[in-house]
Amino acid sequence: MSGARLRHGFLLAGLVGLGLLLGWSLLNLHPYGEFHGPDEIRIEAIALHERHVTNLDAFVNFDLRALDTLGEEFIFFTAIVGLSLVLRRLPGEAEEGKSLPLAAGRSAPEPDELTRWITPAYVPALVVFGLYVLIHGHLTPGGGFQAGAIIGSALAMIYVAFGYSAFSHTVDQERTEVVEAAAAACYIATGLTALAIGASFLTNILPVGETGRLYSAGTIWILNDVSGAAVSFGFLTMMAEFISQTHHRGSGAGG
Amino acid sequence: MDKVPYLTAGWVFLAGLYGMATSRNLVHQVMCLSVVQSATYVLLLASGYREGGLAPIMIGARPDNATFVDPVVQALALTDIVVGAAVTALLLAIIIRVWRVKHVLDPDALTRDES
């Protein structure tokens, strides 16, 4: 077992060394609370007056640095594609005809009564809340990425309360994949429209409207909604992929 | 108080790294990786904090010379969190595949197998 002890010793030595370097560099950062950004760029000065947008994070994500958000969204998309690829049925694999093994003398656990009562009331409220967070993303805290996570998790509650067949009726995996890809394409299409009229890629070209109204801030709300659709359907695809792994296909309602 | 935020980020990073390196279960390792990622979010947000700054939402009444905390690092962090979740899900899918083939979840046993 000395091999393991040696490895453990190396690990601790490495961690201590890394810790010292990390501590030295972290303590030489600017003092906590005194962030001085580049003085020429005052984001809050231009956000309200030029773009009529009140959520500065959404402004940075979908206007100032929209190209980086495009990259992030495509990392997300690629991860979901990779997930579907890894979990696909390989040519040699049979359909999963066996259910999960159960211990002798026990039956599969029934979903909780309370969960089954609460979920039909809770899930629609969560979805509406997620849509609210999405649509008001350029006004109040929120936006595409947050709302996508909320909506994806809300619909996964259907699986928790009612099992696989209910979930597969609500979330059709092939359709969510198509919508996710279409939403990602719409993001690029919005950027290309800006190119088409002579501005740079992903410039904010729509009229900025009145502060605080839903249809303000130019292309920010379009990019926001589109990336929210992409992320939420991406999360639904991910949940559907994982959940279909726990179900034995070939029985139950056809998906 | 001056040192605590950045040192917390460093501590969380090192703790997650230690957990990853001494893990005996792949799923445990994936969660430790997630902890390491969260250390970077803490560092980003701590570096963008401004004393007396408001949250970067410009709704509602505020004093005339109000300053805001830096929104750029927050924008980075919030997309990072969601993308990190997707990558974690991809890792979990790979673990499911590994389980189906090898029926072991111990990283040491997995590396010992290929010889």
Add this chain to the structure above:
Amino acid sequence: MALQLGSYILVAIGALMVVLTRRPERQVLVYSLYGLLLSLLFLVIRAPDVALSELAVGSVAIPLAILVTLSKMRDPERLQ
């Protein structure tokens, strides 16, 4: 200020707890609680967007994915 100090310390302790919980079934719950602590820290740091993101992802979506993964990988021989 004291609120921020407390939040940072809670996050540090939470991260240690997540790492030291070895069994994945238990670690998922500790991780979900850690997501909540992180979200509170982000709120106190004046970052509501990030707090919302971390709450939805770290406390719900990822633990759900992990639990579904774990339920798929059960060892038939260990059930008696």
